[in-house]
Amino acid sequence: MSSGKDGSVVPDAKGSRAGRYGLRTVALVYLALILVLPVGMVFYRTFENGLQPVLQALGDPETLHALYLTVVIAAVAVPLNTVFGVFCALLMVRRTFPGKSFLSVLIDVPFAVSPVVVGLSLILVYGRTGWLGGWLAENGIRVIFAWPSMVLATIFVSLPFVVREVIPVLQEIGVEQDQAAHTLGATPWQTFWRITLPAIRGGVTYGVILTTARALGEFGAVSIVSGKIAGQTSTLTVHVEERFQQFDLVGAYTSSLVLAVIALVIVLAMTLLRPKEAGS
Amino acid sequence: MASVPSSSSLPAAGTVAARPAPPKVLRRTKVRRSTWLGVGLVMLYLSVIVLIPLAAVAWHAAELGPAAIWRVVSSPDTRAALQLSLYSSLAVAAINAVVGTIIAWVLVRDTFPGKTIVNALIDLPFALPTIVAGLTLLALYGPKGAFGVNLAYTRAAVMLALLFVTLPFVVRSVQPVLMELEREVEEAASALGAHSFTAFRRVVLPSLLPAIVSGAGLSFARAIGEFGSVVLISGNIPFKTQIAPVRIFALIESGDSAGASALAVVLLLISFGVLLALAFVQRWGRKGDE
Numbered sequence: 001m002s003s004g005k006d007g008s009v010v011p012d013a014k015g016s017r018a019g020r021y022g023l024r025t026v027a028l029v030y031l032a033l034i035l036v037l038p039v040g041m042v043f044y045r046t047f048e049n050g051l052q053p054v055l056q057a058l059g060d061p062e063t064l065h066a067l068y069l070t071v072v073i074a075a076v077a078v079p080l081n082t083v084f085g086v087f088c089a090l091l092m093v094r095r096t097f098p099g100k101s102f103l104s105v106l107i108d109v110p111f112a113v114s115p116v117v118v119g120l121s122l123i124l125v126y127g128r129t130g131w132l133g134g135w136l137a138e139n140g141i142r143v144i145f146a147w148p149s150m151v152l153a154t155i156f157v158s159l160p161f162v163v164r165e166v167i168p169v170l171q172e173i174g175v176e177q178d179q180a181a182h183t184l185g186a187t188p189w190q191t192f193w194r195i196t197l198p199a200i201r202g203g204v205t206y207g208v209i210l211t212t213a214r215a216l217g218e219f220g221a222v223s224i225v226s227g228k229i230a231g232q233t234s235t236l237t238v239h240v241e242e243r244f245q246q247f248d249l250v251g252a253y254t255s256s257l258v259l260a261v262i263a264l265v266i267v268l269a270m271t272l273l274r275p276k277e278a279g280s
Numbered sequence: 281m282a283s284v285p286s287s288s289s290l291p292a293a294g295t296v297a298a299r300p301a302p303p304k305v306l307r308r309t310k311v312r313r314s315t316w317l318g319v320g321l322v323m324l325y326l327s328v329i330v331l332i333p334l335a336a337v338a339w340h341a342a343e344l345g346p347a348a349i350w351r352v353v354s355s356p357d358t359r360a361a362l363q364l365s366l367y368s369s370l371a372v373a374a375i376n377a378v379v380g381t382i383i384a385w386v387l388v389r390d391t392f393p394g395k396t397i398v399n400a401l402i403d404l405p406f407a408l409p410t411i412v413a414g415l416t417l418l419a420l421y422g423p424k425g426a427f428g429v430n431l432a433y434t435r436a437a438v439m440l441a442l443l444f445v446t447l448p449f450v451v452r453s454v455q456p457v458l459m460e461l462e463r464e465v466e467e468a469a470s471a472l473g474a475h476s477f478t479a480f481r482r483v484v485l486p487s488l489l490p491a492i493v494s495g496a497g498l499s500f501a502r503a504i505g506e507f508g509s510v511v512l513i514s515g516n517i518p519f520k521t522q523i524a525p526v527r528i529f530a531l532i533e534s535g536d537s538a539g540a541s542a543l544a545v546v547l548l549l550i551s552f553g554v555l556l557a558l559a560f561v562q563r564w565g566r567k568g569d570e
Contacts (some may be wrong), residue, residue, distance in 0.1 A: 105555075115531050117528065124340055152329065
């Protein structure tokens with residue numbers, strides 16, 4: 001804020017304008033090559049041979065079953081992780097207990113685990129020779145190569161999102177309003193539904209969106225435990241790979257298109273609901 | 281940081297008179313029984329979903345013993361896969377650190393038509409399923425690609441897939457820091473005669489560094505475990521384009537769950553190491569704020 005020497009600003013501004021265009025070009029070209037063109041290519045390739053084959057692939061019973069299974073798995077995994085996430089975030093922010101930072105690290109563990117390792121770990125617990133394999137076989141319960149293991153894999157990979165989105169919001173709102181409600185005689189349950197939940201709604205919604213995106217799109221972990229039985233244990237992502245391996249490109253691209261459209265809707269929702277960058 | 285509940289001022293003198301029993305909320309010294317119950321429930325959920333399965337992997341590897349783990353990891357094809365994963369993930373982290381910072385810079389400091397859309401598209405790799413990402417890259421850079429280059433089944437294709445899925449990390453971690461950073465400091469520096477690059481290097485870069493490092497670290501952790509986006513475009517050729525997660529997959533398919541567990545433990549150790557290091561970087565960044 002010292003008195004600026006106006007003379008030196010002019011040439012500098014010109015120099016930085018060239019730099020700015022340069023940086024803009026680098027950023028946009030990179031994004032085009034890595035992101036926009038490839039995604040655009042899916043739309044192009046899907047409709048390359050007209051609308052008819054696409055509609056046919058969409059109406060294919062296996063595709064429909066894969067879509068159905070994908071939605072069912074997400075419908076189980078997302079609510080469970082949402083309830084867990086809100087509960088866990090409340091505990092982490094509002095209660096004091098030893099080992100809290102350790103728990104915080106534990107919650108992030110799924111981010112650090114490769115989907116393949118998630119699949120392997122479930123096989124080692126629930127598979128034929130796994131820890132619970134014998135007991136499960138005796139009781140005729142199928143977990144691996146059936147939907148329960150696919151649900152477990154999906155919950156695993158999408159577990160941290162809600163917790164991570166809700167914690168900062170809870171920290172920001174503080175406890176004054178809850179204390180006021182308590183003072184006025186509200187039960188903890190009433191306080192939660194009427195005060196806390198509305199206040200953290202934004203964070204919860206954003207977390208749910210991220211969880212849903214991950215749940216619908218998980219491939220590696222789910223494909224390993226699914227056994228890839230077409231028409232039975234194929235989710236939409238597994239179906240894409242299976243169609244591709246069968247050289248049914250239209251089928252693969254059509255399912256990809258469905259997933260890409262869902263992704264674009266999710267990105268739109270993320271943009272509209274993005275929590276304002278925590279300003280001071 | 282200041283928003284963590286402070287218990288000291290809670291039952292203010294005036295309110296105590298109005299209410300018979302002072303609330304027993306928030307006593308620092310003793311952990312409440314309901315808190316233990318809550319922690320128990322959280323740990324139960326985490327154990328069933330995450331910890332017990334991972335323990336099974338560790339157990340399987342431990343049963344082999346360190347010597348056998350080493351034999352698995354140092355067998356030529358597994359070692360080649362692990363090396364490719366390490367090197368390409370490091371390269372991906374480095375490229376993201378540079379390009380991601382540039383993109384964040386352009387999104388914060390530049391204005392051009394369509395910027396809002398570009399900003400929104402950054403999140404696409406988080407939302408797009410990895411298998412679809414792999415297929416789209418294959419469509420553009422594969423045998424019948426648009427540019428006449430065929431990268432399918434090469435190491436370049438592995439890099440491309442990893443760059444796609446890790447794109448958002450550095451951008452999204454640098455962006456908020458850059459937004460908060462006072463532009464005036466920079467302008468003052470350049471008004472005092474510093475070249476814009478010098479101003480960037482001396483004034484802006486030091487404040488961005490924790491965010492860049494943390495974004496690059498997350499990219500690395502994501503890249504080293506990535507599977508879905510690579511599996512179609514890399515061809516999974518042993519010694520050439522097979523990365524470690526695909527190698528684990530191959531070991532599982534061939535029924536060698538012990539070998540798969542051994543390699544899995546190595547991958548887990550690497551990515552836990554990175555995450556722990558990042559926790560320290562975050563603490564360092566927060567210290568910079570004060």
